[in-house]
Amino acid sequence: MRERLPGPESPGPASARLEVRRLVVRYAGVPAVDGIDLALEPGSFTALLGPSGCGKSTTLAVLAGLQRADEGEVLLDGTALGDTAPERRPLSLVFQKPLLFPHLTVAQNVGFGLRMRRVPRREAAAEVAAMLERVRLDGLADRRIGELSGGQEQRVSLARALVRRPRVLLLDEPFSQLDADLRAEMRTLVRELHDEAGVTTLFVTHDREEAVEVSDRIALMLDGRIAGSGTPQEIYTRPPTLRTARFFGFENEIRGQVAGGVFRSADGTVSARCDLAPGAATLVVRPEAVRLGPAGEDTGTARAGAGGIGPSVRVKDQRFAGTHVVVDVALPDGQRLRAHVPVGSEPAVGERVGVWLPPERCTVLAEVDPTRTSGTGAP
Numbered sequence: 001m002r003e004r005l006p007g008p009e010s011p012g013p014a015s016a017r018l019e020v021r022r023l024v025v026r027y028a029g030v031p032a033v034d035g036i037d038l039a040l041e042p043g044s045f046t047a048l049l050g051p052s053g054c055g056k057s058t059t060l061a062v063l064a065g066l067q068r069a070d071e072g073e074v075l076l077d078g079t080a081l082g083d084t085a086p087e088r089r090p091l092s093l094v095f096q097k098p099l100l101f102p103h104l105t106v107a108q109n110v111g112f113g114l115r116m117r118r119v120p121r122r123e124a125a126a127e128v129a130a131m132l133e134r135v136r137l138d139g140l141a142d143r144r145i146g147e148l149s150g151g152q153e154q155r156v157s158l159a160r161a162l163v164r165r166p167r168v169l170l171l172d173e174p175f176s177q178l179d180a181d182l183r184a185e186m187r188t189l190v191r192e193l194h195d196e197a198g199v200t201t202l203f204v205t206h207d208r209e210e211a212v213e214v215s216d217r218i219a220l221m222l223d224g225r226i227a228g229s230g231t232p233q234e235i236y237t238r239p240p241t242l243r244t245a246r247f248f249g250f251e252n253e254i255r256g257q258v259a260g261g262v263f264r265s266a267d268g269t270v271s272a273r274c275d276l277a278p279g280a281a282t283l284v285v286r287p288e289a290v291r292l293g294p295a296g297e298d299t300g301t302a303r304a305g306a307g308g309i310g311p312s313v314r315v316k317d318q319r320f321a322g323t324h325v326v327v328d329v330a331l332p333d334g335q336r337l338r339a340h341v342p343v344g345s346e347p348a349v350g351e352r353v354g355v356w357l358p359p360e361r362c363t364v365l366a367e368v369d370p371t372r373t374s375g376t377g378a379p
């Protein structure tokens with residue numbers, strides 16, 4: 001995760017506050033967007049994150065004026081946009097597939113919007129040249145679109161979007177067609193461009209790592225609804241619901257009960273302090289937070305409130321995963337718990353190990369999934 005100052009970046013002079021209230025969009029009567037609220041502060045960078053089909057693109061299309069909402073409204077600096085035509089909205093949209101004019105050069109594509117706005121030729125040329133330099137395409141101004149790589153095409157799309165000086169920048173999975181290295185490079189570029197211009201940005205993605213790395217805030221969308229929102233740190237470490245936890249890779253779910261401010265697993269081996277009311281609950285913990293140690297060692301059970309499991313459990317399975325080894329252990333009641341351990345420190349299958357769940361990495365949720373008992377969901 002990048003080091004970043006807390007709070008939104010300083011807004012650019014013209015960046016706007018964008019608000020979505022109770023937005024509903026139905027296709028053939030079925031809601032694709034089901035009553036969402038969103039507030040993008042001026043100059044902020046928000047990721048709208050969610051799996052395929054959850055309604056992200058539909059939301060963006062409504063913001064851009066390309067799709068009508070069935071209910072709700074979109075407000076720019078407090079003014080409802082209503083039926084304002086797309087070209088009259090001070091927003092720029094970058095799509096997954098670059099929609100560029102193949103018969104025009106790079107510079108002509110970038111300058112197209114300025115020509116439409118009748119910006120004087122010399123002024124437009126200077127702005128286009130400056131923009132191409134910012135997206136590191138200077139030198140390619142006279143190339144045709146067909147002579148560019150996928151990454152270069154998306155740079156042209158970004159330049160074309162930003163040269164209009166939009167008050168809000170909307171990005172719809174702009175790098176999903178690029179390879180992993182190029183995606184990382186483009187993410188950095190988008191973030192740099194945002195930080196320079198301070199333009200309010202909404203970045204749609206299904207990739208949680210991308211959302212965490214690039215944004216100041218994440219709104220997680222599931223089945224047409226906002227399932228949780230917060231800073232990347234908040235949502236990554238303290239998921240508000242079980243589904244959010246699963247989406248963010250909390251593979252371990254331990255079921256139990258809360259009583260007197262303490263969660264206890266069904267078999268009594270895991271405990272953690274929490275401020276939930278008494279009742280059924282689930283403790284979630286990421287596999288990389290689970291610590292394994294030598295069997296018999298005090299791995300934390302004795303510490304009051306520290307999530308801990310009895311001194312020894314048996315290793316059921318382990319497999320090499322490149323940067324770490326995935327180890328599944330069997331808890332006393334038979335449920336599995338998954339740990340990621342550094343390569344070279346993995347215990348053997350059948351070995352007995354001690355387990356410790358650092359309390360600050362455990363989240364207890366007042367929810368249980370009746371369709372699952374417990375464990376990792378591993379076979």
Ligand SMILES: Nc1ncnc2c1ncn2[C@@H]1O[C@H](COP(=O)(O)OP(=O)(O)OP(=O)(O)O)[C@@H](O)[C@H]1O
Pocket residue numbers: 027028032050051052053054055056057058059206
């Ligand atoms: N024009 C349409 N007619 C009917 N159903 C549609 C239409 N467009 C989208 N849908 C449906 O609405 C739901 C939301 O689609 P949307 O494209 O907004 O999701 P998404 O999160 O952007 O998905 P992806 O990441 O795959 O693009 C999906 O179930 C989709 O099949």
